[in-house]
Amino acid sequence: METTTxxxxxxxxxxxxxxxxxxxxxxxxxxxxxxxKKFMVKPIKGKEYKGVSLSAAKNIxxxxxxxxxxPIFTLPFDRDHMAVTGGLMACNSEYKRxxxxxxxxxxETSKMTREMGIFATNGIPCGTDFGSGRVADREGVFVISAxxxxxxxxxxxxxxxxxxxxxxxxxTREIKNKEEICRGYIDLLKPRAERQKELLAKYWFKCxxxxxxxxxxxxxxxxxxxxxxxxxxxxxxxxxxxxATQGLEEIRLALDCIEKExxxxxxxxxxxxxxxxxxASSDYPNAREWAKKAxxxxxxxxxxxxxxxxxxxxxxxxxxxxxxxMTGRTLWGxx
Ligand SMILES: [Zn+2]
Numbered sequence: 142m143e144t145t146t147x148x149x150x151x152x153x154x155x156x157x158x159x160x161x162x163x164x165x166x167x168x169x170x171x172x173x174x175x176x177x178k179k180f181m182v183k184p185i186k187g188k189e190y191k192g193v194s195l196s197a198a199k200n201i202x203x204x205x206x207x208x209x210x211x212p213i214f215t216l217p218f219d220r221d222h223m224a225v226t227g228g229l230m231a232c233n234s235e236y237k238r239x240x241x242x243x244x245x246x247x248x249e250t251s252k253m254t255r256e257m258g259i260f261a262t263n264g265i266p267c268g269t270d271f272g273s274g275r276v277a278d279r280e281g282v283f284v285i286s287a288x289x290x291x292x293x294x295x296x297x298x299x300x301x302x303x304x305x306x307x308x309x310x311x312x313t314r315e316i317k318n319k320e321e322i323c324r325g326y327i328d329l330l331k332p333r334a335e336r337q338k339e340l341l342a343k344y345w346f347k348c349x350x351x352x353x354x355x356x357x358x359x360x361x362x363x364x365x366x367x368x369x370x371x372x373x374x375x376x377x378x379x380x381x382x383x384x385a386t387q388g389l390e391e392i393r394l395a396l397d398c399i400e401k402e403x404x405x406x407x408x409x410x411x412x413x414x415x416x417x418x419x420x421a422s423s424d425y426p427n428a429r430e431w432a433k434k435a436x437x438x439x440x441x442x443x444x445x446x447x448x449x450x451x452x453x454x455x456x457x458x459x460x461x462x463x464x465x466x467m468t469g470r471t472l473w474g475x476x
Contacts, residue, residue, distance in 0.1 A: 178198065178199075179197065179198055179199060179201060179205075179207045179208070180195045180196060180197055180198050180207055180208070180322055181195070181196055181198045182194070182195055182285070182288055183196065192244070192290075193288050194288075194290050194321050194322075195285075195288060195289050195290075195321065195322040196319050196320060196321050196322060197316045197317065197318050197319060197320050197321075197322060198318070198319075199318050200315070200316070200317055200318050201312045201315065201316040202312065202315060203312055203313070203314050203315050203441065204311055204312060204440075204441035204442060205311065205312045206309050206310065206311050207297060207310050207311070207312060207316075207322065208285060208286065208309070208310040209307050209308070209309050209310075210283050210284070210285055210286055210307060210308050210310070211283075211306060211307050212265075212267065212281030212282055212283050212306075212308070213232055213236045213239065213240055213281070213282045213283070213284060214228040214229070214231065214232060214236075214281065214282065215228075215267050215279045215280060215281035215282075216228055216260065216264075216279060216280060216281075217278060217279055217280075218278065218279070218280060220257075220260070221257070222254045222256060222257055225254075225256040225257050225260050226256055229256065236284075239284050240259060240282060241259070243259050243262065243263045243282070243287060244259070244262055244263070245258035245259045245262050246258070246262045246343075246344055246345035246346075247261055247262065259282075260280070260282060261343070262343075262344065263282050263283075263287040264280035264281065264282055265280060265281055265282075265283055265286055265287070265299060265308065266279070266280055266301070267279045267280060267281045267301040267306075267308070268301045268303065277301065281308070283308060286299060286308055286310060286324070289310070289322055289323060289324045290321065290323050290324075291323060291324065291325065291326040291327075291340065291344070291346075291348060291350070292323035292324070292325065292348070292350040292351075292352075293325065293329050293333075293336055293348060293350045293351075293352040293353055294323075294350055294351050294352050294402070294403045294404070295313060295323045295324045295325040295329075296312060296313055296314055296316050296320070296322060296323055297310045297311060297312055297313060297316075297322055297323065297324050298310070298311055298313050298324070298325075298406040298442050298443075299311075299324055300442070300443045300444055302444060302446070309444055310322075310324065311441070311442055311443075311444070313403075313404075313405050313406055313442060314403070314405065323350070326340065326343070326344060327339050327340060327343070328371075329367065329404060330367045330368070330370050330371035330374070330404075330407075331367065331371070332364035332367060332368060333352065333353055333355070333360060333363070333364055336348065336353070337353065352402070363402065366398035366401055366402050367398070367402060369394065369395065369398050370395050370398050370399060370402070370404070370407060373391050373392070373394070373395045373411075374395070374407070374410065374411075376391070377391070377392070377411070377414040377417075378410075378414075382414075382418065383467075385418040385419075385421065385422045385467055385468075385470065385472060386470070386472065388414070388418045389415060389418055389419075389472055389473065392411050392414055392415045392418075395407075395411050396408060396411055399411070405438070405442065406442045406443070408434075408438045408442075409434075409435050409438035409439040409442065409443065410435075412431050412432075412434040412435035412438055412475070413431075413432075413435040415431040415434075415435075415475070416428050416431035416432045416435055416454065416458075416461075417461075417463060418467075418472065419431055419458075419472050419474075420454075420458040420459075420461045420463065420464045420465075421463045421464065421465070421466045421467040422467050422468065422469060422470045422471075422472055423464070423465045423469040423470075424469075424470065424471050424472045425458040425459065426474070427471075427472050427473060427474040428454075428458040428461075428464075429454075429455050429458060430474035430475055431474060431475060432451050432454045432455045432458065433451075433455055434475050435451060436448060436451030436452065436455065439451070
């Protein structure tokens, strides 16, 4: 989250206007504004300083990586002041300065020191993966990703890549030149009232994204769709679906809700659930088609981490541990 008056440009030791290589992006440093190959960081216009935002510097394709970034440092969710200051001690002076430039939306108390507040305001989970179901056990502070503002209909999705210890921000849809780049700070499958409550408590702002601006019947429908996606995600994740035909109908409903809510990063996990039901029902032809959809969707929004696994399932659905575990039947594939 970014609402400080200091930009990255002003914290850098590089002379203004000189391009430098930072993470995987070429940065051209200018006073209060930076241009990258794919996005630029600039102050939000207004009478008062309202922080900075990231905007596309070109048309960006769906699935395109806009940023790959290492954290300043990471810590477990269960951390105290000593842990945060210990992490900071391992950083060089430039990273320390960048850390202290970040916004702290928490009041300073003995239980929430300034360092803990900055970490809590800007920390991003390292490890959450919708495709594999893996949940992060650590958070990291990222200099640029922390400057990406929130939307409940984000146009980028951050994926932690464990083996290189980096986060990749990928476009969830086509982004037009100059359009603001936004990511989701919280669980987006909650209804608006809960999202707003959480954003206010954790980050101290009121979201006015397209989903939060809805009123009346449109708001009710949006809340119901997000609730349904969450309900079905939990049900299928926990293996509570014992009727393959009903399960596939539910997956069709979930995919429809995902499309209407503009949250395509949730697609691949439902494609995998559909693969599971078809393989478990010994319907290998349709299992292959769902596995292809899961592979391609995960590749687009989360990267190649599961590509080999999906290719093995496509080549031989019978090697899946749950294959043939339900009553055999012919189901259906993606349309
Ligand atoms: Zn919102």
